[in-house]
Each structure stands twice: as C-alpha cells, then as structure tokens.
Amino acid sequence: MSFHPPELEEIWLHPESVGSHLHRRFLKFYDPGIFKELSQNLSFAEEVAAPDQQLESTSKGTLSPSEFDRSKKRLLLTPFHGQFFKRCPGATQKKALACCNYHVLNLGLQCNFNCSYCYLQNYINSPMMKYYSNLHDAIDELKEMALEHQEQPFRVGTGEVIDSLSMDPITLYSRDLIEFFREFPKWTLEFKTKSDSVDQFLDVPHAGNVVVSWSINPQKVVSSEEHFTASLQNRLAAAEKVFLKGFQVAFHLDPMIYFEDWKDHYADLVRDIKGRFRPEDVNVISVGSLRIQPEQRHMMRARFGMKSLVMNSELFPSDVGKLRYPQHLREEMYRFVLNEFGSGWKIFFCMETPETWISAYANTPMKVPGLKDLFKPLPKLMVTLSK
Numbered sequence: 043m044s045f046h047p048p049e050l051e052e053i054w055l056h057p058e059s060v061g062s063h064l065h066r067r068f069l070k071f072y073d074p075g076i077f078k079e080l081s082q083n084l085s086f087a088e089e090v091a092a093p094d095q096q097l098e099s100t101s102k103g104t105l106s107p108s109e110f111d112r113s114k115k116r117l118l119l120t121p122f123h124g125q126f127f128k129r130c131p132g133a134t135q136k137k138a139l140a141c142c143n144y145h146v147l148n149l150g151l152q153c154n155f156n157c158s159y160c161y162l163q164n165y166i167n168s169p170m171m172k173y174y175s176n177l178h179d180a181i182d183e184l185k186e187m188a189l190e191h192q193e194q195p196f197r198v199g200t201g202e203v204i205d206s207l208s209m210d211p212i213t214l215y216s217r218d219l220i221e222f223f224r225e226f227p228k229w230t231l232e233f234k235t236k237s238d239s240v241d242q243f244l245d246v247p248h249a250g251n252v253v254v255s256w257s258i259n260p261q262k263v264v265s266s267e268e269h270f271t272a273s274l275q276n277r278l279a280a281a282e283k284v285f286l287k288g289f290q291v292a293f294h295l296d297p298m299i300y301f302e303d304w305k306d307h308y309a310d311l312v313r314d315i316k317g318r319f320r321p322e323d324v325n326v327i328s329v330g331s332l333r334i335q336p337e338q339r340h341m342m343r344a345r346f347g348m349k350s351l352v353m354n355s356e357l358f359p360s361d362v363g364k365l366r367y368p369q370h371l372r373e374e375m376y377r378f379v380l381n382e383f384g385s386g387w388k389i390f391f392c393m394e395t396p397e398t399w400i401s402a403y404a405n406t407p408m409k410v411p412g413l414k415d416l417f418k419p420l421p422k423l424m425v426t427l428s429k
C-alpha cells in the first residue's frame with residue numbers, strides 16, 4: 043500500500059498560511075511551481091476567477107458541474123477563524139431520525155475523492171478544496187470543551203466534509219489529534235475514510251480511544267461510484283493493520299446501493315469482513331442506504347451520466363426532504379445485512395427513522411444491547427469563540 047498524492051493544478055496560500063507547518067508539508071509532495079500566494083486584500087474568488095474562467099455558479103450559490111470538478115484540482119491552505127466543532131447534522135433532525143450523539147471537527151472542506159453520490163456536490167459553494175493551517179486553534183477549542191466535560195463519552199469525527207485520512211500522509215494531522223485525545227481517554231476520536239492511508243500514525247501512542255472507520259461497499263460499487271478511492275481489499279487490509287496496533291475499527295456500510303444482483307455482492311462483502319474480524323474486534327458497523335438531496339440529481343447526471351448505478355435507482359422524497367429508496371426496500375436491505383452478519387455484531391442504522399429501526403431490529407436503538415451508549419443523550423456542548 044503506497045500513498046499517491048492527489049493530482050493538483052494549483053495550491054493557493056493565504057498570507058497567514060505562508061511558512062506554516064501545512065505549507066511546508068505540501069512542499070514535500072508538490073512542485074513549488076504550482077504554489078501561489080493570495081494577496082492580502084482579495085478573496086480567492088476575486089483573485090483566481092480570471093475573466094476567462096468566471097464562475098458559472100447558480101443564483102443559489104452552488105457550483106456548476108464543471109466548477110465542482112475543478113474544485114477538486116485546486117487547494118487553498120488557509121487559517122479558519124470560525125467554529126471547528128459542531129454536532130452531527132442528524133442531531134438537528136432529531137424528531138425524524140434516531141441520532142447517535144456524534145460531533146464533527148472540520149479541518150478542511152471538500153474531498154479529493156470523487157463519489158457519484160457525494161452530498162458535498164450540493165453543499166459546497168467554494169471553488170477549491172481547503173485545508174486549515176491552524177490545527178492548534180482547533181485543538182484549543184476541543185481542549186476547552188474536553189476539560190469541562192472530560193467524564194462524558196463524547197465522540198468526535200473529522201470526516202464530515204473531508205475524507206479524514208486521504209491527505210493525512212501530507213498533513214499528518216492525525217498524529218496531533220491522537221496525541222491530544224490521549225489526555226482525554228473518555229472521549230473518542232473517529233477518523234472516517236475511503237483511503238488506505240494509515241501508516242503515518244501507526245507508531246503514535248494512544249489511549250485506545252481512537253476509532254478508525256472505513257466507509258465500505260462491494261468492489262462493484264467502489265469501481266463504479268467511488269472514483270480514486272482505495273479498493274475494498276486495500277481498505278480492509280488497512281483496517282487489519284490499525285487493529286493490530288490497538289486502534290479500534292469501525293465500518294460504515296453506507297450508502298448501500300440497490301442494483302440487480304445487490305444481494306450477492308453485499309453477501310460477499312459481509313463474508314470478507316467476517317473472514318478478517320470477529321464481532322468483538324469491530325467497534326460498530328453503521329448501515330445506511332442511498333439518500334440524496336433532490337437538487338443533487340442534476341449535478342450527478344451531468345458529472346457521472348446515466349451509467350452510474352446511483353442514477354439508475356428510483357428514489358422517493360422522505361420526511362426530511364431527501365430522496366431515498368422506498369421504506370420496504372430499505373428495510374429489506376437492512377434485514378439482509380443483519381442476517382448475513384448474524385448475531386454478536388454491533389450494527390446500527392445511520393440517519394434512519396424509528397420505524398425502520400423497529401422493523402429491522404424489532405426495537406429502537408436505546409433498547410438494542412451494545413448500542414445504548416451510542417444514543418444516550420449527552421449535555422449540549424457550548425463553544426466559545428475567542429478569535
């Protein structure tokens with residue numbers, strides 16, 4: 043398993059990021075000729091959008107398909123002066139969804155992988171990827187809350203709007219975060235990735251409270267929908283590697299995608315996992331099915347065409363406004379996965395309604411042994427912005 047830095051056309055530097063640790067790390071991997079400095083007084087859009095490449099963004103502020111494609115080839119290294127830490131989006135839809143108290147720490151924006159179903163297509167209005175050069179501020183923010191609530195089992199993930207590890211061999215942010223979480227053993231840090239980049243942190247001492255989790259799908263879905271990501275076999279091999287070093291391992295079988303012979307492919311995937319891990323080796327397995335914002339379809343059609351397995355599905359509006367498979371199909375998919383795994387595995391349904399839980403498990407998450415702790419309500423964390 044070897045790391046190949048993603049292909050980038052330009053790396054832009056905010057004046058405050060020039061000479062930062064992050065800048066120096068990127069210089070080790072990229073030709074100095076592609077680095078450009080932003081002027082003090084101009085925004086990225088003003089500086090970069092030359093007359094021949096005016097942004098075609100829609101009036102809603104989202105990017106056009108070609109702008110979105112291009113945003114994966116440009117990177118901005120910049121400090122972030124907002125709030126790094128927030129609750130998982132599921133928590134704001136609590137009436138409709140069963141939520142698992144997850145918190146997110148955003149260390150950048152946009153991802154160098156290219157999944158056809160990616161929700162960022164409808165979310166991002168920035169014409170480039172960003173990585174934040176002031177990790178120390180993020181850690182200060184975390185520390186303030188961790189000191190106040192160190193006995194509460196908060197879970198913090200870094201993979202909401204970036205892939206946690208796809209650029210990590212360059213940034214090495216995992217190392218500082220693992221180190222920080224060693225001081226707060228009741229808190230849990232979760233990396234979420236579709237890469238196989240783990241070697242860069244395997245030697246870091248940890249308190250056993252770091253979960254490395256992989257989004258997984260059958261190789262047929264990886265090949266057709268999850269462009270530039272690691273193969274399923276490489277992801278599972280990376281999971282074995284971190285497990286041997288005492289890190290916790292989790293899997294997100296999400297989004298499950300319906301296609302003609304889906305059962306055979308998902309059965310093979312479950313067999314692969316069971317061949318490598320015992321139920322007690324895996325922290326948790328979350329399962330979810332395809333869900334997209336209605337407006338995302340146009341972008342997906344323009345960027346991936348009708349060959350995509352995702353574009354071939356029939357989807358219906360749900361209570362929370364997203365398009366999803368009909369409830370009976372979702373339940374069939376979840377029951378199938380539960381049966382294939384058999385007993386002993388901690389499986390939960392991500393972004394699902396209580397009805398779906400009851401149908402698949404005959405119970406809500408608070409009553410499923412082994413899952414209760416994930417869903418127990420915790421105090422609301424207050425973030426003070428001192429910057």
Ligand code: SF4
Nearest residue numbers: 153155156157160236
């Ligand atoms: S890995 Fe995640 S964030 Fe990256 S493109 Fe795929 S779905 Fe989007």
